[in-house]
Amino acid sequence: MKVCVIGARGGSKGLKNKNIKELLGKPLIAWSIETALQSKYIDEVYISTDCKDIAETAERYGAKVEFMRPDELANDSAGKWEVWQHALSELNKLKDGKIDTYIDLDCTSPLRDVSDIDRAIELYENSKCDGVFSVCEARKNPYFNVVEANSEGFFEMSKTLANPIVRRQDAPKVYEHVASIYVMGADYIKNGTGLLSGETIGYDIGQEKCFDVDSELDFELVEYFMRKKLHEQSKR
Structure with a gap:
């Protein structure tokens, strides 16, 4: 079973409430949810959050909220790996341990396409590796x-x-680590100590999709590229 978990904590400091800030008519997190739901490989889409407003927003756009993230995993010092381990543990309780592939999408990286998600999953499945994560040429x-x-x-x-x-x-x-798509074996997350603690490879998402939102300037850049992307799609 392949599950996608989108992490979105409520205490963003660089840009307040960025995960539900409106981007071209819908909350930022909605772009990632809708793209994940379009994947031909992902079975279910969940949210890992500590925030009731984010949870309610995510559910409106089709994601499931089956657990809440504890406070100790929702602060500035919490690592992504520990958040993944917590989410996987909670979901395995619901799915009787049937999860074999864990996909994480950063909700602050809405420029990815569903084809990027599916290709990253295919790369993982066709490679003898522990995980695949998005990169671009530096x-x-x-x-x-x-x-x-x-x-x-x-x-x-x-x-x-x-x-x-x-x-x-x-x-x-050399490559930049792009915080957008992660595809990993469930056992790797359960037993590993970090993204690079095993044998992981990169999916080149391209420089035009590498931007993510951490500040107001980032948001303006992503908004510009998203508007450009949607305009080009409308002309096809």
Whole structure:
């Protein structure tokens, strides 16, 4: 059984109430719920939240709320992995342990398409790995144009090779972790200690879909790209 869980805590500080903030006519979380429900692989869509308003909003758009997230997993210090373990444990009680695949969608990343979700699931199923998560080619490269301060405060390249990179095209390809789609084995979440604690691979979602909402500026950027995306879809 494949379940999708969308996490949305109520105490956002960067942008208050961002998970239910209206984006082009519907709450932000609704975009992820509706996309998950369109997947040809996902059996059920649930919400992990500590907030009654978020829970009620999610249910209006078709997600299920079968448990509430405890306070200790709804603060700034709570890790995503522990939230996943809690949600999986609660759902396994309801499903008699029949869950084999756990899909997490960040509700702050509405630019993904249902085809991205399905391809990530297919990649997971066709690969001998513990999990798949969304990535995109990094816009900055630590071998070429990312610098950090050394112990004396002077800048140097973040990563170096025996032969220094002088052209961007010659730099090893690196990826950004895009907080959008995660597909993992239920046993991996239950027994693992973190996303990279096992054998995980990336699904390249593309730079145009890599934006997520943490601030007002992020929201404006996502709104712009979402409006552009919907406009292009309307012309097809």
